[in-house]
Amino acid sequence: MPGTTPDPRSPHRGRAVRGMFASIAPRYDRLNRLLSMGLDQRWRAALVRSLPELVPGQRVLDLCAGTGDVAQALHGALPSGTVLHASDFCEEMLKRTPAKFEPGAAPRLTVGDAMALPYADQGFQAISVAFGLRNIESPQVGLAEMARVLAPGGRLLILEFSRPERKIFSAFYRFYFFRILPLMGRLLSGSEIDAYRYLPESVWAFPSPAEIGREMEQVGLVVREQRRFLMGAVVLHVADRVAR
């Protein structure tokens, strides 16, 4: 499949990122389970446990939804009567979502860019983004859009990779992340695009949790928690939009 490996530092990488995910979409889920040794589903479950209390009629959005793993986990936890939406700019990824749901239970899907969300202001009580923020060309613009469509009092839940904090673990992790993972990814992804070289490079180029916290505050959110998993290799950021 034609395409190039995105440059994680390029502010114009959106098209290459979309092409990269399209090229790995058929094997994305299996590779996630294998390369994270099953931990990815535990991290998504932790995100779901941090949902705010929801009442029937309220809407929840999973952004950068990919193949729908977070939407599937959310679905099991949402009270009946809440409405789940899922959006991604890569149709090849998003179209794998309905197969994970009972007929009629799939979320409402929208193909769209997180930097220009096709939703009205203040319409969602909760928004989740798992392993997506780092991939958005401008995370700041994405965060501003999330804050815009979040209802006052609503909650933003962002799960994202980060650089581990402990030196010894970090050395071990870097070896796995920069050497082993790209090799396995290349062998197993069936894509010529080096998605699993882009992954560690994009994590190392991404702002620290403290910087992400500041950026969330800049768009009017109050950071409630930044919970670290795997010695800081993954962080769950929980922030609320101030209630008016």
Ligand SMILES: C[S@@+](CC[C@H](N)C(=O)[O-])C[C@H]1O[C@@H](n2cnc3c(N)ncnc32)[C@H](O)[C@@H]1O
């Ligand atoms: C690593 S995948 C994560 C998918 C899913 N959230 C998960 O937990 O498996 C990142 C997703 O973000 C999407 N993405 C990247 N930039 C985007 C943007 N600007 N707007 C919408 N989706 C975007 C990609 O298409 C991809 O499906």
